[in-house]
Amino acid sequence: MGLVQRVIEAAGIPTISVTLSRGISNKVKPPRAVFTGFPLGHPFAFPHQRFRQLQLLRLLLKSITTIEEPGTIIVHKLVKDEDPEHHCVLCDGIFTED
Amino acid sequence: MLAKLFTRFPSLFRRWVRKHQFVEFDDSPWTPFTGRPSDSRVALITTAGVHLKGDTPFNMRDPAGDPGFRQIPADATAADLKITHNYYDHADADQDINVVFPLERLRELAQEGEIASVSPRNFSFMGHIVPPHIHTLMNRTAPKVAGMLKEDDVDLVLLTPA
Numbered sequence: 001m002g003l004v005q006r007v008i009e010a011a012g013i014p015t016i017s018v019t020l021s022r023g024i025s026n027k028v029k030p031p032r033a034v035f036t037g038f039p040l041g042h043p044f045a046f047p048h049q050r051f052r053q054l055q056l057l058r059l060l061l062k063s064i065t066t067i068e069e070p071g072t073i074i075v076h077k078l079v080k081d082e083d084p085e086h087h088c089v090l091c092d093g094i095f096t097e098d
Numbered sequence: 099m100l101a102k103l104f105t106r107f108p109s110l111f112r113r114w115v116r117k118h119q120f121v122e123f124d125d126s127p128w129t130p131f132t133g134r135p136s137d138s139r140v141a142l143i144t145t146a147g148v149h150l151k152g153d154t155p156f157n158m159r160d161p162a163g164d165p166g167f168r169q170i171p172a173d174a175t176a177a178d179l180k181i182t183h184n185y186y187d188h189a190d191a192d193q194d195i196n197v198v199f200p201l202e203r204l205r206e207l208a209q210e211g212e213i214a215s216v217s218p219r220n221f222s223f224m225g226h227i228v229p230p231h232i233h234t235l236m237n238r239t240a241p242k243v244a245g246m247l248k249e250d251d252v253d254l255v256l257l258t259p260a
Contacts, residue, residue: 001145001259003232004223004240006127008143008255011244014131017257023115030257031126040105041186043146043258044203047194053203060256061135061213071126 002028016064018043018056025073032067034060036078045078052078101187121232131254138253140208141217142170143243145225146191146198146260147183150174155182156224164224165231165239172216174201185226186260198260217252225260 001017002025009015009031016032019025020040025033036056038045045052056078063074104111147156149168157164170179176195181188191197201220207213221243227235247255 001223001225001257003121003227003236004143004145004243005255005257006123007236007240008244008247009129010127011241011248012129013244013247013252013255014129015255015257018259020259021111021115023112024120027120027122029123029126031128039108040101040111041188041191041260042105042197043260044197044200047190047197050196050203053196053200054206057200057203057207057256058212061140061207064131064254065135070128 002030002033005030014064016060016067018060019073022073022075029071031070032064033073034063035073035075038079101185105187133253135213135254136211137214139215139217139251140204140213141247141250141252141255142199142201142204142220142258143222143255144199144258144260145223146186146188146258147181147224148179148195148199148222149182150178151180158182158184160231162229162231163227165227165234166223167239167243168222170199170201170220170222172201172205172218172220174220176202183224183226183260188260191260198258200258204256214253217247217250219246219250221246 005015005017017030019033019035022035044056153168179195196202204216208216
């Protein structure tokens with residue numbers, strides 16, 4: 001997907017993507033990407049989580065206005081996993097739907 | 099089977115990514131976004147193998163993948179769409195297509211005025227493209243989609259993998 005994104009950006013249209021793998025994105029280097037930690041097959045959360053899906057679209061639309069450095073991957077964890085580098089701030093307390 | 103394991107055990111997937119060969123680049127192309135989302139026509143593109151039920155499914159018989167694309171109109175509903183893609187577990191996306199292709203949610207943002215409009219043409223590719231089809235994708239089919247997005251005066255593109 002990063003390859004398609006690169007072609008469109010190079011053609012003159014700004015792009016931003018969800019990435020499910022920072023490992024792949026670090027190699028393919030899409031111009032702008034957001035990593036939220038959802039598993040493969042779930043870039044926009046889980047079935048019928050309408051609010052989450054809207055929230056993720058809004059996150060992309062906000063991020064495309066703020067990213068200034070080509071190749072930026074914003075890490076905005078929305079789910080808890082074993083990743084020690086990035087704490088999921090929304091996973092504790094009342095936000096436990098995942 | 100592998101797809102289900104990777105979904106269930108992200109650490110296995112990360113190990114596979116470390117060992118797998120990908121096309122690598124040193125830098126990223128860049129087109130500044132200078133407008134506001136609320137003034138923008140937005141297109142949605144996925145590589146999750148989504149297509150209209152009446153459209154030709156992605157070719158699963160070619161081990162190098164299908165480098166083609168399918169068009170999806172702005173008013174397509176979940177009932178109009180299906181997924182043909184054997185390389186990831188799309189059981190959840192089959193229940194709610196917005197899990198990989200949130201076109202219905204994007205229309206809601208247009209109705210609320212958070213974006214100006216949804217592009218009349220949105221696009222779907224199949225991920226899992228390997229040589230020789232990477233060349234076809236990057237030099238033929240993806241540039242064709244870029245041209246169609248420009249014809250439609252699209253201001254920004256959101257891309258979603260699977």
